[in-house]
Amino acid sequence: MLHIHCPYCEEMREEEEFSPAGQAHIQRPLNPEELSDEQWARYLFFRKNPRGLHHELWLHAHGCRKYFNMTRNSVTYQIMETYKMGAKPSITASEEGQS
Amino acid sequence: MSNSVQVESPLHHAQLDQLIGQSNSGGIVLHEAALLGHLNLRGNSDDAEFLAGVQEALGIALPITPCSSANSELAQIMWLAPDEWLIVVASGSEYEVEQKLRSYLKGHFAVSDISGAQTILELSGSNVVELMKKSTGYDLHLDSFPVGKVIGTTFAKAGAHILRVSEDKFQLVVRRSFSDYIWLWIQQGSQEYGLTIV
Numbered sequence: 001m002l003h004i005h006c007p008y009c010e011e012m013r014e015e016e017e018f019s020p021a022g023q024a025h026i027q028r029p030l031n032p033e034e035l036s037d038e039q040w041a042r043y044l045f046f047r048k049n050p051r052g053l054h055h056e057l058w059l060h061a062h063g064c065r066k067y068f069n070m071t072r073n074s075v076t077y078q079i080m081e082t083y084k085m086g087a088k089p090s091i092t093a094s095e096e097g098q099s
Numbered sequence: 100m101s102n103s104v105q106v107e108s109p110l111h112h113a114q115l116d117q118l119i120g121q122s123n124s125g126g127i128v129l130h131e132a133a134l135l136g137h138l139n140l141r142g143n144s145d146d147a148e149f150l151a152g153v154q155e156a157l158g159i160a161l162p163i164t165p166c167s168s169a170n171s172e173l174a175q176i177m178w179l180a181p182d183e184w185l186i187v188v189a190s191g192s193e194y195e196v197e198q199k200l201r202s203y204l205k206g207h208f209a210v211s212d213i214s215g216a217q218t219i220l221e222l223s224g225s226n227v228v229e230l231m232k233k234s235t236g237y238d239l240h241l242d243s244f245p246v247g248k249v250i251g252t253t254f255a256k257a258g259a260h261i262l263r264v265s266e267d268k269f270q271l272v273v274r275r276s277f278s279d280y281i282w283l284w285i286q287q288g289s290q291e292y293g294l295t296i297v
């Protein structure tokens with residue numbers, strides 16, 4: 001079981017309370033009508049699947065029911081940090097030496 | 100045909116009232132705090148006017164510390180999220196309290212009467228902590244779960260809010276649709292200690 005820190009409840013909780021919601025920091029295009037089908041499809045369907053450091057969106061489904069962000073290593077499962085919506089990660093792949 | 104409407108708790112079929120007094124020994128004591136008024140309040144806790152409005156309406160400050168609760172004669176308030184609270188009031192007073200909140204609050208907020216959506220089960224007794232340990236993964240030590248704290252978590256894998264009322268008394272706020280399952284779970288989980296309904 002993962003032990004996950006919810007930035008809104010401000011404490012560690014069991015993985016059972018959470019559900020993952022895919023890649024974090026995906027911004028909806030501001031001008032959808034100007035996009036090509038390919039650009040729109042990239043926004044809708046195309047996701048990163050990195051080996052190593054990844055920024056993910058998680059939901060504290062049984063707790064405060066808030067979405068938040070997580071920086072996690074997809075190989076070791078190590079959670080480096082969790083942070084609120086609208087915040088930026090303090091750990092990024094470039095700092096990790098592009099693993 | 101009568102025009103009167105009979106309100107029923109989601110555990111109506113369990114006929115808990117008929118089980119009261121049938122056993123007076125056992126390590127687990129269960130009471131359904133049925134048919135209370137449940138109001139869900141949404142608003143911005145960074146908005147001083149919103150906080151002041153709630154304080155005036157309920158006579159008590161909104162608990163804005165994560166996982167905290169507050170009590171007044173009128174209401175019991177549980178923190179659910181940074182912008183969401185559950186206000187539990189006496190049976191039948193929910194409409195009046197809702198109107199009061201509406202008259203004191205301005206701007207961006209929401210009050211919803213969700214009394215029919217959930218019920219409250221009170222668990223106490225000398226073995227209550229053991230039963231809770233079977234039911235939730237949350238650390239029940241008083242250092243991590245002190246009296247007055249309320250957490251959204253799972254109880255027997257069903258979503259629930261748990262408030263620690265005292266060292267050996269907990270309130271479970273459970274959804275209507277889960278209440279029968281939770282009732283069955285509590286009966287089975289209490290078998291080794293004995294269950295008393297009050």
Ligand SMILES: [Zn+2]
Nearest residue numbers: 006009060064
């Ligand atoms: Zn949370």
